[in-house]
Amino acid sequence: MKHILVIIHQPTSETGRVGQILTSYGYQLDIRLPSHGDSLPCHLDKHDAVIVFGGPMSANDENILPHIRTELNWIPLVLESKKPYLGICLGAQLLAKVLGAKVSVHPQDIQEIGYFPITPTIEGQDYFNDLEYVYHWHREGFELPSGAVLLATGKTFKNQAFCYEKTAYGLQFHPEITGALMQRWIERDMEQLTLPGSQSIIEQLRRHRLYGVQGEKWLKTFIPLWIHSIQSEQRLQLERRSA
Template structure:
């Protein structure tokens, strides 16, 4: 299976048996990708809700063992453009309160911050795009999901907004030169990242085909962004695939303890 096929295929309910992770997908070209592939490999089942198509999110997490909120182009407070966001915020709060494993990616991470009392703003210095090296913060040591990320590991970026204030009690884990809150932990089993661990260069190239002119107008270089992700792709897949499996292990362990 090629990287492009892995990233863009429609997932639906993926995986046989095993604990189920509720996946909130906001856009057609922003699926679970590598993260979903690795979660299925760990024995989890993905229950993907394509919210932009009008597929209804559940009222509660119910029998789901985890919650994965993916990325997208909407602002995390734009309930008119994405009318399912209030329900997503409710599910995020339920996950944190109930210690159900949570992972928010890019827009999903911003939703986590906003839902729990943090703040998100437009980047005054323009969008961050391409493969960007990250730095570990002290709290990353021993973290069950991000503790193994090496210093300077690249991460694929494509975002115009960013978290500018963490929720009370949130623990920053990874940072970067141009974006302070690249990853943080909330509660006992919640994680949020600003970058895209789920994508490779083919997906970033597809985004550049749509948003490249906007990126260029804001001072970015879409061709360079795609090239940097393509060059870093083997390391991206190794590092963030391992992180995905580590989060999957948390989901499975918690599911067993909760009998889900």
């Protein structure tokens, strides 16, 4: 059985479409919740990859949230192991901060809640050419880390996706989103929809009908590309051991 270590940040968090697709490919998800006492392994010998999902906290909360400090201290272990890493929203911001980049709110205090367009860079065309609009729920963004490759850009928050050393990927948006997840987030944090940069409920639902299926199709393409990096790393390790 192939195992992927998954970090979530709330007891009610779900892996959504990401988890569904990985499970359909035969991966078992080892889900950890550090904020509620779950430990993180001191090595990744039993795991093929790591996914860190989003959450309402900030990557800058290491001084008030011990689990954020724990994750920031642990992510370098993943990078050193060369095991593939996928950071989603907060998970991408944590990766960026570990790599020395700044994570902060928009200069005009604008956030992104809803479906917004992204544009692939030349380096990101193989990954994002078939993706027009993606779902966001965040008020902070990240600078591009030194040595990272920008894969997709947005209008309000420029840096939307990047990769680092071919195995670590950060996505500012939420590819795991489903209609049910979106409804739950809206109901839970309704007051945020009045803030600058937030789409109305009606507009979010309308755009989900337009772009939700496209996002699911894209994810089914992206996940195999990401898994390919896992398989490539496994082959490289085998070659090193036999050399």
